[in-house]
């Protein structure tokens with residue numbers, strides 16, 4: 001087991017109340033595994049990854065739980081200990097690449113700095129490694145482009161530079177937060193293929209955050225669906241797409257455009273909106289939008305149940321004596 005997140009709770013204490021952005025989330029990532037985390041805006045995907053990286057901004061605080069990386073609790077480490085792991089054993093690609101590239105430094109200096117912080121090699125070797133990484137992520141004429149400043153590159157190129165930087169110290173775990181959202185479809189596909197190849201080549205594990213289920217189908221081994229800070233479903237990619245259980249997941253899957261569908265039927269949309277985190281519905285958090293909502297759903301909170309590796313948080317399913325999930 002590479003990463004084990006246990007009962008993670010992350011809160012933002014605001015004047016108007018407390019937002020529980022991550023609410024008792026547990027999951028694991030194995031070596032070399034690609035785990036996708038999906039969910040609408042505000043479901044807690046970025047806050048989960050920032051909690052793991054120890055990069056929460058005030059007033060964000062971890063209110064409970066453990067984050068075990070190779071059995072060591074990251075949450076108990078001080079910033080100095082964390083810095084040794086960040087950018088080295090665990091790397092992150094952030095949702096907004098421009099915020100993590102410094103506009104006043106050349107690309108090569110930024111990547112080299114990361115390498116020199118974590119590896120005991122000479123400047124010359126660090127530069128060679130930088131150019132090699134830029135080449136690996138598909139930047140043409142990498143030795144020359146290494147001299148560019150971020151603004152001299154296109155959005156797609158900058159995203160590749162971010163990936164090159166994140167991969168420059170051979171991380172064992174890469175956290176990629178919406179790595180392809182801002183890019184056009186061709187470049188999206190290239191970046192995904194790149195992540196996939198990196199996993200094959202270096203046995204790197206990837207936590208891939210996205211709201212795009214097409215990306216999930218293409219790249220992931222396993223999927224976690226989050227809604228309002230909670231995991232509502234978890235399964236391997238095949239069973240999630242073949243047999244989605246939670247009404248929210250079903251809604252997400254139905255809202256993917258079908259290329260072969262030439263009818264002018266409008267795209268399905270999950271009704272309603274994600275609730276205000278300060279005014280969550282009682283009972284199941286999806287109850288105010290769910291087409292299957294029952295009386296019980298507005299009174300009790302469903303638990304996440306696991307049967308044969310497929311987990312779901314919904315009262316529609318109950319365990320039978322044989323231990324199989326069935327619709328009530």
Ligand SMILES: Nc1ncnc2c1ncn2[C@@H]1O[C@H](COP(=O)(O)OP(=O)(O)OP(=O)(O)O)[C@@H](O)[C@H]1O
Pocket residue numbers: 012019021039040041042043044045046047048057058059060095211277
């Ligand atoms: N700095 C902050 N202060 C207060 N609340 C915050 C802050 N950052 C995040 N939150 C709250 O935490 C919740 C989860 O946010 P998060 O950024 O993790 O969502 P997300 O799933 O990454 O969404 P997106 O798809 O838009 O990136 C939201 O309800 C958000 O309002």
Ligand code: SF4
Pocket residue numbers: 246247248284285286287288290291292293294297302313314315316
């Ligand atoms: S528990 Fe009830 S409201 Fe929640 S998703 Fe299941 S059926 Fe819908």
Ligand SMILES: [Mg+2]
Pocket residue numbers: 045046047095177
């Ligand atoms: Mg986010």
